[in-house]
Amino acid sequence: MASRNETDVEISSPRTRTETELENEPKTMLLYNMESDFPKFEREYNLTCTSKYTCSTNVYSNPQLQFDAVLYPTNTTKPRNDHHLHNQKQINVFYSMDATATIPENLDKFFNLTITYRLDSDIPWPFFAFIDRATHQQVAPAIEPVWRKTRRPMPGSFEEKEITDLVKHKEYDAVFVASTCNTQSRREDFVRHLRKHGVQVDTHGQCGQFQCPHTDEDCAETIGQKYYFYLVLEKALCVDYLTEKVVLAMESGAVPVILSGANLTRFLPPGSYIDALQFSVKSLADEMARLIADPSSYERFFWWRTQYRVERRDRPHREIDESHPFCKLCSVLHKLDKHYVYTSRGSRSVRKWWNKMPNSDRSACVHNDESVYKPTMTKWRTLV
Secondary structure, three states: OOOOOOOOOOOOOOOOOOHHHHHOOOEEEEEOOOOOOOOOOOOEEEOOOOOOOOEEEEOOOOOOOOOOEEEEOOOOOOOOOOHHHOOOOOEEEEEEOOOOOOOOHHHOOOOOEEEEOOOOOOEEOOOEEEEEOOOOOEEEOOOOOOOOOOOOOOOOOOOHHHHHHHHHOOOEEEEEEOOOOOOOOOHHHHHHHHHHOOOOEEEEOOOOOEOOOOOHHHHHHHHHOOEEEEEEEOOOEEOOOOOOHHHHHHHHOOEEEEEOOOOHHHOOOOOOOEEHHHOOHHHHHHHHHHHHHOHHHHHHHHHHHHOEEEEEOOOOOOOOOOOOHHHHHHHHHHHOOHHHHHHHOOOOOHHHHHHEOOOOOOEOEEOOOHHHHOOOOHHHHHOO
16 A cells, blocks of 8 residues: 655645625725714724624724725715725715705715615614513504504503603793704794794703703703693604604603604604694694693603603614614625625615605605794695
8 A cells, every 4th residue: 555655735625615604704884984973983893783794883994994885974075085985896875864964966876775864764773763661672663663552551661640740840831942043944933933822932952042051861851840842843844854852852751742744653652742733833832722721631642651662773872783773784784795786886866765755756855934834834734
C-alpha cells in the first residue's frame, strides 16, 4: 500500500455559501444627516432586535463605508459627492414624521422604500399605539382595529371610582398647547372662533399666555387635572397625521377635541374623543358645554382606561424591539430579493404617493383657509 507523502495536500473546492448564510449576514443602515434626530446612535449602533437577523445603524457618514440601506430625512437633496451613497445594490428609504415635508421632483423615483407615519407606508411608524391590557397586543393604529365589546376593567387598569376622582377637580373649559403659531391648518383661527362661541380656551406654549416649565408629559398631566377638554389641533390636516399630542391629551385626564386629517376610527377607541370635524364651531361649543354640565356623560369618555393603555412610538431612540421600524427594515433587508431592488428603482413615484390620498387623486393634505371655520365646519368632512 502506497504511503502518503507528507507534502501531499488535500485540496477542496471553495464551498458555496448557502442562501441561509447569505440571508443572515449582518446588514448596515445609514441615517443620512440625522445626527440630531437620533442622538442615541453615536456613530454606530447595533440593533437589539429579537429576530435572528442582525443590523447596525450608523449616523456617521464615513466615505469609505458601504451600506445596505440609507434613510433620507424630509426635504433632503440628492447627495452628489458621497460616493458611498451611489451603490446600485443599496436600498434608498424615504423617512418622514412631518406632514409638511416635500419630495423634490428630481428625487421622484430615487426611493425604494418608505418609512413614515402613514399607515400605507412600506414600514409604518405611527406616533403612538393602543395596547390591550389583557393580551398586551397592539390594537391600533390599524385599518380596521377590533376593540373589545366589554368595558369591564382589566387588571391594573383604572376603576370607576378613579375616573370619578379624575373629573371632580376640574375647573376650566379647554386648553391648547402649541409651539408653532402660524400653521397650514389655520388652527389658530379655529381657536379664535371657538372662543367667539363662548368656550374659554387657555393657550400654553410659545403661542399663548401660559408657559409650561416642565416636560411635555409633566405639563399635560398638570393642566389636564384642571381642564375638561384638551384641544388636539394638528398643524397640518393630512391623511393619517395624528401626532403624540393625542397621547398627551388622553393621558392628561382631559377629553381630547381633535382637529386632524386622519380617520380617527383607525387610531383611537370609540367614544374616547370628540372629532371636531363632525361639528360646526357653534355646535361643538354647545356640545362641550353640555358635557361639562353632565358629569356622568363626560365620565364615559374615559372608559378606555379600563381596557387599554397608550404608548408613544414617535421617539426614534426609544427602546428598540421587534416592533420598531428599524428592526422591520432590518428584516426586510435580509429577505429582499436583490433583483427586485434593481428593477423597482425608477418604476415607482414616491412623490405621487406622498402627495395623494391612498387609492385616490385627491390631495393627501387639505390646504386650509379661515373661511372653513365659519359659519360651519362640517364641509370639512367632504375634504378630508
